[in-house]
Amino acid sequence: MTRLRITGGMVHDPANGIDGTVGDICIENGRIVATLPPDAPRLDARGLVVMPGGIDIHAHVASSSINQARRLLPEDHAGAPIAAPVLAHDDNGEVLIPRSGSGGVVPSTFTTGYRYAGLGYTTVFDAAVAPVSAREAHAQFDDTPIVDGGCYILMGNDALLHRQIAAGERERAREYVAWLLGVTRGYAIKVVNPGGIELWKRNVRAVGSLDDPVGDPRVTPRAIVETLADAATALGLPHPVHIHCNNLGLPGNVALTLDTMRALEGRRAHFTHLQFHAYGGAAGKWSSGARQITDYLATHPEASGDVGQVLFGNACTVTADGAVEYLLHASSGRKWVNVDVEVETGCGVVPYTYRDRAAVSALQWAIGLELFLLSPDPWRLVLSTDHPNGASFLSYPQLIRLLMDRSYRDAQLATVNQKLLAGSALADGIAREYSLNEIAIVTRAGPARLLGLTTKGHLGVGADADITLYAPDADRARMFETPRHVIKGGTLVVEEGQLRRAPAGARHHVRPTYDRAIERTVREFADRYFSVSLENYGA
Amino acid sequence: MAPITLTLTADLRPYGRVAADVIAPDRMATMSGAELAALPVWIARGTTGTDAGATIAARRTLPLGALFTIEGERSDVVRLRGDLRAVDALGAGMRGGTLIVEGSVGDEVGRGMAGGSIAVEGSAGHDAGRTMLGGQLTVAGDVGDRLGGPLPGASRGMMGGEIFVRGRAGREVALGVRRGLIVVGGDVEDGCGQGMLAGTVVVVGRAGGTVGEWSKRGSVIAIGGARIPPTYRFACTYRPAYLRLLYRHLRTRGIAVPEHAIAGRYLRYCGDMSELGRGEILTLDGPGDA
Numbered sequence: 088m089t090r091l092r093i094t095g096g097m098v099h100d101p102a103n104g105i106d107g108t109v110g111d112i113c114i115e116n117g118r119i120v121a122t123l124p125p126d127a128p129r130l131d132a133r134g135l136v137v138m139p140g141g142i143d144i145h146a147h148v149a150s151s152s153i154n155q156a157r158r159l160l161p162e163d164h165a166g167a168p169i170a171a172p173v174l175a176h177d178d179n180g181e182v183l184i185p186r187s188g189s190g191g192v193v194p195s196t197f198t199t200g201y202r203y204a205g206l207g208y209t210t211v212f213d214a215a216v217a218p219v220s221a222r223e224a225h226a227q228f229d230d231t232p233i234v235d236g237g238c239y240i241l242m243g244n245d246a247l248l249h250r251q252i253a254a255g256e257r258e259r260a261r262e263y264v265a266w267l268l269g270v271t272r273g274y275a276i277k278v279v280n281p282g283g284i285e286l287w288k289r290n291v292r293a294v295g296s297l298d299d300p301v302g303d304p305r306v307t308p309r310a311i312v313e314t315l316a317d318a319a320t321a322l323g324l325p326h327p328v329h330i331h332c333n334n335l336g337l338p339g340n341v342a343l344t345l346d347t348m349r350a351l352e353g354r355r356a357h358f359t360h361l362q363f364h365a366y367g368g369a370a371g372k373w374s375s376g377a378r379q380i381t382d383y384l385a386t387h388p389e390a391s392g393d394v395g396q397v398l399f400g401n402a403c404t405v406t407a408d409g410a411v412e413y414l415l416h417a418s419s420g421r422k423w424v425n426v427d428v429e430v431e432t433g434c435g436v437v438p439y440t441y442r443d444r445a446a447v448s449a450l451q452w453a454i455g456l457e458l459f460l461l462s463p464d465p466w467r468l469v470l471s472t473d474h475p476n477g478a479s480f481l482s483y484p485q486l487i488r489l490l491m492d493r494s495y496r497d498a499q500l501a502t503v504n505q506k507l508l509a510g511s512a513l514a515d516g517i518a519r520e521y522s523l524n525e526i527a528i529v530t531r532a533g534p535a536r537l538l539g540l541t542t543k544g545h546l547g548v549g550a551d552a553d554i555t556l557y558a559p560d561a562d563r564a565r566m567f568e569t570p571r572h573v574i575k576g577g578t579l580v581v582e583e584g585q586l587r588r589a590p591a592g593a594r595h596h597v598r599p600t601y602d603r604a605i606e607r608t609v610r611e612f613a614d615r616y617f618s619v620s621l622e623n624y625g626a
Numbered sequence: 627m628a629p630i631t632l633t634l635t636a637d638l639r640p641y642g643r644v645a646a647d648v649i650a651p652d653r654m655a656t657m658s659g660a661e662l663a664a665l666p667v668w669i670a671r672g673t674t675g676t677d678a679g680a681t682i683a684a685r686r687t688l689p690l691g692a693l694f695t696i697e698g699e700r701s702d703v704v705r706l707r708g709d710l711r712a713v714d715a716l717g718a719g720m721r722g723g724t725l726i727v728e729g730s731v732g733d734e735v736g737r738g739m740a741g742g743s744i745a746v747e748g749s750a751g752h753d754a755g756r757t758m759l760g761g762q763l764t765v766a767g768d769v770g771d772r773l774g775g776p777l778p779g780a781s782r783g784m785m786g787g788e789i790f791v792r793g794r795a796g797r798e799v800a801l802g803v804r805r806g807l808i809v810v811g812g813d814v815e816d817g818c819g820q821g822m823l824a825g826t827v828v829v830v831g832r833a834g835g836t837v838g839e840w841s842k843r844g845s846v847i848a849i850g851g852a853r854i855p856p857t858y859r860f861a862c863t864y865r866p867a868y869l870r871l872l873y874r875h876l877r878t879r880g881i882a883v884p885e886h887a888i889a890g891r892y893l894r895y896c897g898d899m900s901e902l903g904r905g906e907i908l909t910l911d912g913p914g915d916a
Contacts, residue, residue, distance in 0.1 A: 161777040165757075422781055 090115050091577070092123050096132030096556060099523050100139065102532040102545035106524045112137060114552040117577035121548045130579075132556055135571055138527045139544050140209030140553030141483075142534040145329075145359050145393050146474040147405045148199050149213045149227035149236060151220035152434045155424045156193045156405045156475070159436055163191030163401075169198050175587045185589065192403045192438075192475045200232035201589065204580050206483060207555030207570040210235040210543055212595075214277060214329065214359065214473075215407050217241050217428045219619065221271035221626040228594060233575055235543075235553075237595035239329050240271050241407050243278030243311050244285045246430035247612050253303035257314050259608075264318040265601035266609060270625035272596040275326035275538075276319050279407040281311040281347075283333050284433040287410035294333040297346050308333055309350050316354045322599040325539025327355035327391075332364045335411045341365050341376025348383050348390055357537060360395025360473040362455040373450055375511045377457035385463035391537050393471035396455035396486050398478035399443045399503075405476060409433035430616050441478075449503040451477075453513045459490055460517040465525045469533040483530070484567035490521040491563045526567075540595070552577040629726075630654055630662070630698040634708030638693070642670030643732060647715035648690060651723025652742060655702035662699060663691025702742075706731075711751070717744045720761070733770070736763040739787065749793065758806065760787040764879065768793035771815075774808045775801040782823065784808070790879045797834075800827045803844060811881050819846035822905060828876065830883060841898050841905035849887045851909050858897030863911055865891045886910070 093112040098105050113123040147153045157164070167190035174185045188198035203211055211231075216224040216238040228236040242248055242264065251260040264276060280287075282301035283294045289302075297309040316328045332347045334340040344364040348356075358364070361380055368374035384390055404415055409425050412435025416423035419439060426434040441448040455477070462468040470487075474480040489496045500513060508514040521529070535544020542551045554574040560566035573581035580588045613621045630651075638644060648665040657665075666687035690696070694708075702723030706716070714732040717725045722742040727735075730748030740759040749767030755774045773795050774784035783802035794812035801817070803825040813831035820836065822844030832850035839855050846852070847869065854860075869892070873883040892908040 158779065162780045162782070165777050165780075 089577070090123055090127040091130055091552075091574070091579075092127050093130045093132045093137060093554065093556070096135045096137035098137045098546060099527040100532075100546040101524050101528045102139075102536070103547045105546070112546055112554065114554075114574070114577050117552050118542075119546055119548055119550045119552055130572065132572075134559070136523060136557040136559055136566075137546070138207075138555050138557070139531045139535075139546055139550070140555050140573065140575065141203075141207050141530045142538070142540070142544055143203070143208055143211040143471065143474070143480065144469055144534040144538060145214040145395070145471040146211055146480060147213060147215060147476070148211055148474070149196065149231055150216045150224045150238070152215065152217075152405050152407070152426075152436060153193060153213075154223070154227070155426070155434065156403050156436045156438075157195065159422060159424055160191060160193055160403065160438060163193070163438075164189035164195070167191045169194070172201055172586045172589070174589055175582075192401050192479045193405075196227050196230040197232060200230075200234055200592070201586055202481060204233040204573055204575065204589070205570075205586055206480070206568070207557070207573050207581075208234060208480070209553035209555075209573070209575045209592075210237075210540070210595075212237045212239060212274065212538070214239050215241055215279060216271065216273065216277075217407070217432050217434070218245075218267055218271045219428060219431055219617070219624065221273065225272060225594070225626045228592075231592065232589040233580055233592055235592045235595060237274035238271070239275045239277035239326075240268060240273035241277050241279055241432040242267065242315060243281040244283070244407075244432050246285075246616065247609065248311070248314070249282075249285065249301060249303070249306045250612075252306045252310050252314055255305065257317065259605065260314050261318040261321055262601040262605040263609065264315065265322050265599040266605050268322075268324075268596075269598045269601070272594065272626040274595050274597055275324060276315050276328045277331070278312060278315055278328060279331040279432065280333050280335065280410065281308040281330070282306065283308070284407060284409060287413075287433060288427060292410055292414070293337060294343065297333075297343065297350055308347070312347060312351060312356070313354075316351050316356050320355060324597055324599065326537065327357050329357045329359055331359050331406075331408065335360075335363045335406070335408055336366075336414070337411075338366045338368050338370050338373045341367050341379055344376075345379060345383060348387070351390070352387065353389060355389050356391075358390065358392040360471060360477070361392045361458055361468075362395045362397060362451060362477065363473070365454050365458065366450075373447060373507050375450065375454045375457060375513075377454045378461055378512060381458060381461040381463060381468070384468060388464075388467070391467040391469075393469045393534075394455050394458045395471055395473040395477050396459070397441050397448065397451040398472065398482045398485060399441050399448065399452065400478065400482070401438070401440050402478055403436065403438045403475045405436050407432045407434055409435040411435070412437050415439060429618055443499075443503040446504045446506040449505070450507040450511075452503065453500070453508055453511055456489060456496065457512045457517070459521070459529075460519045461512060465521075465528040466533045466536060468529070469537065470529040484564040487521075487526055487530075487567045488562070488564035491523075491526065493518060493520050628698045628701060629703035629705050630696065630701045631705045631707065632690075632694040632696055634693060634706070634710055634713065635695050636693040638712045640671075641688070643712050643714055644669050644688075644693070645715045646690070646713050647718035647737070649704065649706070649716050649725070650718065650720035651702045651704040651725050652721045654704055655700060655723060657699065659696060659699040662696050663689055665690040667693060714751070717742075720744075722761075730767065735765075736761070739763065752796070754791075755784055755787070755789045755808075757782075758784045758787045758789070762787060763789045765789075765791045765793070766880075768812070769795045769810075771796035771798055772801055773799045773810070774803055774806070784825065790876070790881060792880060792882075794831065799829075800825065800844075800846075803827070809876055809879070809881055813850065818848070818852070819844060819905075819907075822846070826872075828872070830881060830887070838905055838907050839898055840901055842902040843904045845906050845908065847892075847908045849884070849910050852907060854895050854907060854909075855897065857900045858895040858907055859899060861894040861896045861906075863891050863893055866908070869908075
């Protein structure tokens with residue numbers, strides 16, 4: 088399909104200041120153009136809501152850790168076989184081969200692509216890829232159709248980086264970061280539990296402060312996040328450093344989260360799944376720290392975040408943060424995986440169920456909603472469930488309903504365990520309801536801006552033709568669950584609610600320039616410590 | 627209502643193994659002869675020769691009627707004849723009705739069955755009664771490994787129902803069983819009752835080594851004796867009343883329980899002490915008949 092005019096839809100394009108105005112969108116050769124000849128094919132969108140395609144800023148869909156999760160969940164897969172979709176011939180008359188798969192909280196690769204597109208999402212970033220397994224991540228993305236993909240590369244516990252920091256070579260670390268992003272075809276710098284995974288490998292269970300030494304007194308969580316935040320800025324990366332703070336999931340961790348934010352005051356940084364880092368109180372007396380986080384964001388425009396909402400039901404925690412997975416396994420008794428990813432990072436997987444009758448689950452659910460509802464700026468605090476950690480991406484429509492529909496939210500709030508909710512902002516009542524435009528910001532325009540994707544997340548001339556059309560429905564969950572049409576790069580992938588085409592998605596990556604001298608340093612290090620040869624490293 | 631009789635007439639060798647999970651009496655009970663003949667049977671290799679332009683999915687199945695001669699229709703009693711040793715997953719997911727096999731079957735017979743009964747008059751392959759939920763599975767001959775076990779990597783095996791094997795069984799009988807009864811008339815190999823969460827296993831013959839390791843709860847009764855793992859602790863010698871009731875029930879199911887097992891005293895071992903430790907192994911005090 089080279090040309091298409093979408094006529095008469097209510098357009099929500101917050102990046103261009105358009106809020107529900109009825110208008111036409113013209114598509115030519117996969118991009119949005121200003122005009123089309125009158126005889127161009129038309130798609131009647133009268134009565135439909137038109138938004139840019141959804142962008143998931145933080146999910147786990149294509150990495151070695153997510154394959155560990157798939158391996159760990161055979162029951163989940165046996166219980167949810169997914170038949171191959173019935174696809175139409177593409178415009179060249181070729182048959183697109185549809186693939187069957189399995190569902191559950193961690194669907195198989197093809198099913199992941201089909202289901203994201205079926206929800207109106209057209210771009211998904213995998214938030215944690217160990218450099219040594221980048222090749223595997225890209226291979227999985229190759230099998231995840233329709234959606235554009237990209238990887239954030241784990242660096243916060245990299246032994247070579249720590250050595251550079253210990254030697255006072257922060258500038259050299261920048262060259263290493265640039266080399267690493269290029270060789271792994273990564274998009275952004277990811278930091279998971281800075282220094283904490285390295286400490287976990289030395290049997291330290293939690294990080295006490297940002298100034299805890301990690302082996303060398305000069306290597307501290309503070310030094311690590313500063314080095315990497317500066318590297319992202321100096322290299323001109325489209326997305327700032329993407330930080331998963333220390334002590335995820337521990338009561339009282341909000342203090343350390345705020346310390347990390349203050350440590351990077353004045354520098355651009357993205358703090359991910361903040362819900363998991365916004366706990367006040369102490370063991371047995373957990374409380375919400377959501378307001379402290381949103382207050383900080385209100386006065387610091389250089390900081391951004393995503394929520395990492397928890398929703399009740401089955402989930403699977405998948406993270407590079409091996410220490411937290413040990414605790415989760417010990418407290419839940421569920422089966423687990425824990426991996427020491429040689430000199431780079433760690434990995435843990437524990438299937439988990441959030442229960443509305445459980446006090447901590449209910450508090451986590453409430454904190455996520457508080458972050459959304461107290462958020463000073465939807466452009467800087469965007470939607471995520473840290474799929475599949477807080478909930479599957481398939482629950483986004485339910486989350487959107489919670490944000491848009493106060494009566495639904497309050498009804499659910501009344502049924503959950505109240506033990507830890509006393510005095511929380513949500514229990515006191517928050518009247519805010521997200522508008523359609525705000526939903527378009529937290530699921531599309533905001534992530535695109537934070538990721539530096541200039542041709543995504545908006546419907547202006549020159550943008551990629553990634554567009555979702557919804558039929559308005561008072562039940563917002565139903566509305567967002569089943570888009571009427573989804574267009575990806577100009578191709579009508581979902582037509583009248585049915586997945587009809589599954590073209591391959593593109594890959595977003597960066598290739599910053601660096602001083603070639605760093606290659607010798609890396610090679611010497613790799614020859615001594617890597618289990619793979621440098622020739623087989625990267626993607 | 628006459629039973630449905632399926633006679634395997636095709637030579638299966640070109641196809642490798644076939645997965646006949648469509649053969650389930652409760653689902654066949656409402657089907658006409660034509661509908662039965664059209665049911666898809668998955669084949670491990672080979673093509674049908676009529677697949678030009680078809681999707682990949684269609685290429686890997688054959689209609690039931692191409693492999694079996696089908697007599698009768700609309701009955702929840704299904705009788706199978708022929709050499710079915712390469713036919714897997716018979717009775718998978720069945721919820722009722724009766725499946726009778728005149729001979730031996732392949733792997734995964736009765737996988738995930740929730741009701742009804744399967745009677746195999748020969749032997750069965752590996753993974754018989756895998757993830758079974760209810761109903762009865764009877765095998766007159768021997769079975770392979772992992773009787774009543776889980777999917778690979780899953781934490782729970784059989785969750786209900788009864789399995790009676792009159793012959794011997796292979797390794798890892800009752801792996802991860804959550805609930806239900808498994809009875810083996812002959813000996814079993816190593817790993818019987820490993821990782822059990824609950825449920826009961828009776829071995830009339832002798833159990834091998836590594837019995838009940840990593841079990842949380844559940845009972846393994848090895849009449850012919852077993853090598854008790856070091857993580858089990860001797861508790862007492864006693865004569866449990868429920869065993870006599872259980873044995874009488876087993877005799878009605880064609881399991882030859884010897885008289886001295888009914889009258890005898892049992893050594894009770896508790897374990898696995900490296901886990902929850904609420905499981906038990908019972909062995910007959912004194913020599914068994916094995």
